[in-house]
Amino acid sequence: MQKILNVALAKRSYPITIGENLLSGFQHFKLQAGQRVLIATNETIAPLYLQTLIDMLEKHGVKTDSVVVPDGEKYKTIETWNSILTTLLANNHTRSSILIALGGGVIGDVAGFAASAYQRGIKFIQVPTTLLSQVDSSVGGKTAINHPLGKNMIGAFYQPQSVVIDLSCLKTLPQRELSAGLAEVIKYGIILDTKFFDWLEEHINDLLNLDVNALSYCIYHCCELKAQVVAADETEQNMRAILNLGHTYGHAIEAELGYGNWLHGEAVSVGMLMAAQTAKLLGKLDQTDIERIKNLLIRAKLPVNRPKKMSIESYLPHMLRDKKVLSGQLRLVVPTKIGHVEVMDGIDKSIVLESIANV
Known part of the structure; x- marks a missing residue:
């Protein structure tokens, strides 16, 4: 059973889809064959869900690249943010590319901020895998990185194209x-x-x-x-x-x-x-x-x-x-x-x- 909720922000409104096994459902991502995406994830989530997502997207004609960053709040830094931007540049991604954030709140925040900055803004999709990110950080468009002097002090309000909440991901959550x-x-x-x-x-x-x-x-x-x-x-x-x-x-x-x-x-x-x-x-x-x-x-x-x-x-x-x-x-x-x-x-x-x- 799936539930869909709409975040009402006029032209920037977007759906939140909630259900089980959504990583296998192409329709939830609102993508089209021929589009290019970069999946940003971390070292904990990559072995669990990255290949499943890549296989599903490529089966439907979406061209994928991925970047895997270290896991943890201490890596919510300008260096991690820059590594996502570097991957976008190294793989010649354009303004029509879409960034997918696969992970918890740190990945969602850093990848969302990278999406807001790359070529002055590309679309991105939140795929939150922790309960905290599913109920809070993936919704609402707050993106940021931390600074040693303060948390979330560098960032942007930047709304996703959609949020896909797969309840099955919680089975691997500590x-x-x-x-x-x-x-x-x-x-x-x-x-x-x-x-x-x-x-x-x-x-x-x-x-x-x-x-x-x-x-x-x-x-x-x-x-x-x-x-x-x-x-x-x-x-x-x-x-x-x-x-x-x-x-x-x-x-x-x-x-x-x-x-x-x-x-x-x-x-x-x-x-x-x-x-x-x-x-x-x-x-x-x-x-x-x-x-x-x-x-x-x-x-x-x-x-x-x-x-x-x-x-x-x-x-x-x-x-x-x-x-x-x-x-x-x-x-x-x-x-x-x-x-x-x-x-x-x-x-x-x-x-x-x-x-x-x-x-």
Whole structure:
């Protein structure tokens, strides 16, 4: 059973197709015989799915090249980005070529950014293989690379031609990566949908056990929620910032400890609890809601305590480099109840530090 969702962005609208064994289905990719593609993937995914995708595309007359880059957040760099561009150039790809990102959030972000830059922009297709990338990073057109001084600070808003979400890829996903993806799933319930949060409390074990029906509903609904936000505020001028719940704190953890030592979803899990503590100190969130959030994160096998190797004071320099900072003032997303958040400016730094210390 397949589900198709449309991201409504006028002339740049595109479909998200969700189902099993989609890598074998040519029709999902919206390609034509004679077209040229470059598949960008990583060393972990290549042995699992690259040849399957190449064989399917070439069977239908699509000419393929591929580039395999190292796996991991620490390789979300200008060097990896450049290696994709070099492959495009070395194989004489043109403006009519299409870049396919086969992998998790790192591949999707780096390849999407390369597509945005190559000959001032070529089409690309997202084929996310991790839960985190399927519910979040593959949808919405945020592409970027990291810098030692900040995560995702160099990039572009650049929408894909389509997103193909093959649920079968999750069968090879390590447990830790699956849990990291659930952090972004839980985020949607906290920021936008109380009933979805309730559903997650009831079905979190089904998701951990890769129940296809639960996964299909969950991924579709997360993409649906994100698509609504992106359609309303594509370039994050206002509303889209709510999707960053926990990310300002979480990005600080990732940057300080070294990209990849904590997975993105793990850092976001702790970051959401820090945001919840901030809301509590501001008198905006009840302890009961904090406990529900914490218990669901624990059940999803996610961390709920800050890394002890990192001092409380070390968060602020990273947080002040966040893209949401305005005129030197922190701008944070804080939950006011499960299902609703606010974007707040000018929160006193002492409150932020206390909220970090409480997690």
